[in-house]
Amino acid sequence: MKCNRIVLWSLLLSLGTLISVSSAQQPPSATPASIEAVQVIGLTGVKQNSKGNLKVENGSLTFAFSKSTCEVPAASIQDVVTGTDSQRVIGGTVGTLSRLAPYGGGTALSLLRSKVDIITIQYRDPNGGLHGAIFTMPVGKAEFIKEALLAQGAHTSIRSQAKSNSNSPLQSEAMEQTK
Amino acid sequence: MKTIKRAAVLLTLVTGLSAAPLLPAQPSPVVKPPAAAIEVEMIQPGEINLPAEFQVALYENLVQELQKKGGFSQVYRDGDRNAADVSDLVILHTRVIGFKQGSELKRDVTTVGGATSITIRCQFTDKEGKVLLERDITGKVRLIGDNLKATDDFAKKAATVAQETFSSDSTSSDSKKSGYKNVT
Numbered sequence A: 001m002k003c004n005r006i007v008l009w010s011l012l013l014s015l016g017t018l019i020s021v022s023s024a025q026q027p028p029s030a031t032p033a034s035i036e037a038v039q040v041i042g043l044t045g046v047k048q049n050s051k052g053n054l055k056v057e058n059g060s061l062t063f064a065f066s067k068s069t070c071e072v073p074a075a076s077i078q079d080v081v082t083g084t085d086s087q088r089v090i091g092g093t094v095g096t097l098s099r100l101a102p103y104g105g106g107t108a109l110s111l112l113r114s115k116v117d118i119i120t121i122q123y124r125d126p127n128g129g130l131h132g133a134i135f136t137m138p139v140g141k142a143e144f145i146k147e148a149l150l151a152q153g154a155h156t157s158i159r160s161q162a163k164s165n166s167n168s169p170l171q172s173e174a175m176e177q178t179k
Numbered sequence B: 001m002k003t004i005k006r007a008a009v010l011l012t013l014v015t016g017l018s019a020a021p022l023l024p025a026q027p028s029p030v031v032k033p034p035a036a037a038i039e040v041e042m043i044q045p046g047e048i049n050l051p052a053e054f055q056v057a058l059y060e061n062l063v064q065e066l067q068k069k070g071g072f073s074q075v076y077r078d079g080d081r082n083a084a085d086v087s088d089l090v091i092l093h094t095r096v097i098g099f100k101q102g103s104e105l106k107r108d109v110t111t112v113g114g115a116t117s118i119t120i121r122c123q124f125t126d127k128e129g130k131v132l133l134e135r136d137i138t139g140k141v142r143l144i145g146d147n148l149k150a151t152d153d154f155a156k157k158a159a160t161v162a163q164e165t166f167s168s169d170s171t172s173s174d175s176k177k178s179g180y181k182n183v184t
Helices: A002-025 A092-100 A105-110 A142-151 A169-178 B002-019 B052-069 B081-085 B104-110 B149-166 B172-178
Strands: A035-041 A050-057 A060-065 A068-073 A077-088 A113-124 A130-138 B037-040 B074-077 B089-100 B116-125 B131-141 B180-182
Touching: A035 A060, A035 B052, A050 A142, A068 A113, A077 A142, A077 B052, A113 A142, A113 B052, A130 A142, A130 B052, B037 B052, B052 B074, B052 B089, B052 B116, B052 B149, B089 B131, B089 B149, B116 B149, B131 B149
Parallel strands: B037 B074, B037 B089
Antiparallel strands: A035 A050, A035 A130, A050 A060, A060 A068, A077 A113, A113 A130, B089 B116, B116 B131, B131 B180
């Protein structure tokens, strides 16, 4: 009987240790995997509307595109803001040319739209010069990036969704902007 | 007869030589003092509820257009410490005074409605804060393109104004295209 209790206690102890170790080894929620994104404008040396992967790691926001990467230190980011928009499913030149489709086909195509998240950052280069950059990404991803950046030293003029007590992030952003 | 011929040749030579230095002098344009550099300050939303992406797109497009065709040897960003040492520096202050966010979908469907427009007061000053030029410039997207295209339109017009005013290689014919108005 006594032996059973000892075994039980030792099992419980080892289980507790395992749980604490595994939770310590878990990557912090502030470092999500890379997210497919489009750099609309702003990053030095990156063409407008370049597709790539965005991730936050080692204290930097990294945008990887066509065999090259661009890094922005999180600590140099003085504002991160998220938003939403919609864009044509068929964009670019094809999307523009589709307007010429007969029998209102272009109009019908333009109704096919997808929602996107927008993340806008403002950061300083080593000389103190102010830069801005805009990224679009699938819905629901911008908050992850924002949270990760804030955890690694970035600043924001608008509180993050998790810390905000308001009903929706869009409402809170709108309120902050009007202040 | 020979004397008349010689006199005619001499006269032609003399008039030709005396007119030669006048020829290039006539079309020489009035040379404006070119500003060495410009510092672009971040767009101020003022009392307008401007989305952050519009603010940043306006600023970035403005910097890019001034680098491309502003006529300045150097374009500095807001807060760049290197600008402090430049003597002949023009500073561009901008404030949003009007903003109407249209809809790309509406533009696509109706082709007449849903235009996006942004009006910005651009103030060019010297280092001491003396106003050199003040203009209201409007960027628009009426038919094709997303809403942010209005920021590109504004930047192109603003760069044209800067080129006309501060660059030595400016031409007055561009002024009609730029679509701005003076602020009194």
